[in-house]
Amino acid sequence: MSIARALGAAIRDGSSPRIKAMLEPTSHQPESRPAPRGARWSFGLSAKLLALTVAVVAMAEIAVLVPTIANYRIAWLSDRLAAARTAALVLDAAPQEGISPDLTRQLLESVGAKVIVVKREDTRRLLAASDMPPMANVHIDMRETTLWTAVHDAFDTLTAPDGRILRVVGDPPRGADFIEIVLSGTPLRAALLRFAATVLLVSLAVAVAAGVLVYVSLNWLFVRPMRRLTERISAFRENPEDASRIIVPSGRSDEIGTAEEALEEMQLELSQTLHQKSHLAALGLAVSKINHDLRNLLSSAQLLSDRLATVPDPTVQRFAPKLLAALDRAITYCEQTLSYGRAKEPLPERRDVALAHLFDEVRETLGLQSGSGIGWVVDIERGLMADADPDQLFRVILNIARNAVQALEVRAPVDPERDQIRIKARRKGAVVEIEMGDTGPGIPAARREHLFEAFVSSARRGGTGLGLPIADELVRAHGGEIRLLDTQVGTTFRITIPDQPESRHHRRERIRA
Numbered sequence: 001m002s003i004a005r006a007l008g009a010a011i012r013d014g015s016s017p018r019i020k021a022m023l024e025p026t027s028h029q030p031e032s033r034p035a036p037r038g039a040r041w042s043f044g045l046s047a048k049l050l051a052l053t054v055a056v057v058a059m060a061e062i063a064v065l066v067p068t069i070a071n072y073r074i075a076w077l078s079d080r081l082a083a084a085r086t087a088a089l090v091l092d093a094a095p096q097e098g099i100s101p102d103l104t105r106q107l108l109e110s111v112g113a114k115v116i117v118v119k120r121e122d123t124r125r126l127l128a129a130s131d132m133p134p135m136a137n138v139h140i141d142m143r144e145t146t147l148w149t150a151v152h153d154a155f156d157t158l159t160a161p162d163g164r165i166l167r168v169v170g171d172p173p174r175g176a177d178f179i180e181i182v183l184s185g186t187p188l189r190a191a192l193l194r195f196a197a198t199v200l201l202v203s204l205a206v207a208v209a210a211g212v213l214v215y216v217s218l219n220w221l222f223v224r225p226m227r228r229l230t231e232r233i234s235a236f237r238e239n240p241e242d243a244s245r246i247i248v249p250s251g252r253s254d255e256i257g258t259a260e261e262a263l264e265e266m267q268l269e270l271s272q273t274l275h276q277k278s279h280l281a282a283l284g285l286a287v288s289k290i291n292h293d294l295r296n297l298l299s300s301a302q303l304l305s306d307r308l309a310t311v312p313d314p315t316v317q318r319f320a321p322k323l324l325a326a327l328d329r330a331i332t333y334c335e336q337t338l339s340y341g342r343a344k345e346p347l348p349e350r351r352d353v354a355l356a357h358l359f360d361e362v363r364e365t366l367g368l369q370s371g372s373g374i375g376w377v378v379d380i381e382r383g384l385m386a387d388a389d390p391d392q393l394f395r396v397i398l399n400i401a402r403n404a405v406q407a408l409e410v411r412a413p414v415d416p417e418r419d420q421i422r423i424k425a426r427r428k429g430a431v432v433e434i435e436m437g438d439t440g441p442g443i444p445a446a447r448r449e450h451l452f453e454a455f456v457s458s459a460r461r462g463g464t465g466l467g468l469p470i471a472d473e474l475v476r477a478h479g480g481e482i483r484l485l486d487t488q489v490g491t492t493f494r495i496t497i498p499d500q501p502e503s504r505h506h507r508r509e510r511i512r513a
Contacts (some may be wrong), residue, residue: 054211061203070150072195081170083111084181088118088173115182136167136182162186225256236267241274301327348389348478355384355425362397374408375420384425386432387499392474399467400436400493407440430499437492
């Protein structure tokens with residue numbers, strides 16, 4: 001597998017469907033897309049808001065209109081009874097048979113009644129235009145009117161036919177039992193219809209005005225900011241890598257302002273992630289063009305360096321090891337990139353691994369024999385075995401140990417008493433714990449949050465930043481964990497490797513035996 005294919009596979013495997021679509025070829029014809037839902041949603045919301053506001057205000061006005069019409073009817077009838085009481089005073093002042101027909105007609109017209117009756121004790125005083133008063137169709141007692149009966153009678157009046165005769169009884173003048181009038185219901189119905197129409201038109205006008213005012217206010221306070229949010233989201237969706245499409249918060253202190261700030265933060269993180277993925281894709285494409293030649297050059301350089309190492313010239317013998325180390329380092333970086341770039345690491349082929357022997361192999365690989373200048377201190381339980389893939393666990397220990405060596409070499413010249421790599425390993429039940437530390441300068445606080453992120457955690461110039469991410473991936477494949485410990489000196493990592501259930505059973509059986 002080439003480096004380019006490895007990086008491309010890593011990008012495609014670890015990316016979201018959106019990023020995959022960005023990295024796939026775009027030679028096919030673009031599909032027709034509907035209009036942005038944000039605009040349709042905003043317009044629909046505005047129209048619904050206006051209709052809802054008008055409807056609610058209209059219902060409120062109607063709720064006020066009904067008792068208003070009922071009160072107008074009561075007031076109209078009360079005015080007629082008040083006029084009738086005034087006429088009753090004339091009746092009391094005039095002799096029993098001393099009211100002329102003209103005065104009778106004028107009094108009835110002022111009241112709007114056909115008959116006025118005042119009852120006092122056992123006598124009735126009648127004021128009528130003819131000897132045969134009309135028969136009443138409806139009897140109304142104003143002394144026992146409630147809200148419900150007033151509303152019911154108001155609607156009954158509005159729907160009644162013309163020509164209906166009403167008999168209305170009300171509170172009498174002083175000294176009388178009651179007063180009643182007989183009148184036509186047509187003028188009352190006509191007045192009530194005019195009043196209801198006027199009030200209804202005014203109510204509708206107020207409802208529309210209030211609805212428009214509330215709509216404009218809500219549209220300015222909520223709909224416009226929400227439309228702005230949807231437009232910015234739609235624009236960012238079209239090109240997430242364009243930083244100019246990231247929303248700029250308006251500075252509001254309410255929930256919409258909070259949503260804008262959260263959207264800005266999310267878009268910034270997504271844009272940065274897409275930029276990083278794009279850079280990796282570009283890196284994979286660039287490396288794919290030079291990978292073949294690079295491998296040939298490295299192979300040729302290795303062959304030449306091997307031949308140079310056999311030349312007895314002192315100068316060649318002096319520089320040959322450095323050349324070999326540089327080539328080994330370059331080859332190692334390529335191998336790490338290839339390893340990390342694979343779509344998926346193979347599953348661990350687990351078996352019992354002697355940790356003491358594994359640590360010795362890592363030490364020999366790093367060239368830390370006696371006299372190397374870096375101390376190698378191992379504290380391990382005798383015969384300790386770990387249930388792990390030996391090759392993958394070797395890579396984990398090697399990556400962490402190499403980082404420790406690089407950190408200690410910064411303080412050259414190194415001193416084995418001061419600059420040491422310390423390893424402790426022990427078993428806790430079904431879990432093996434390995435602590436690997438160094439006495440170097442430690443890891444800065446700013447880098448601790450990105451230790452296990454690829455290509456960003458390297459502190460050494462020219463480093464790939466893949467050692468710890470690869471180690472973390474391999475340890476998690478074993479169901480374990482790698483964690484940075486808080487220590488006062490240097491850097492210490494704790495690796496936990498739990499046994500497989502089958503291995504735990506066999507180990508318990510061996511312990512019992």
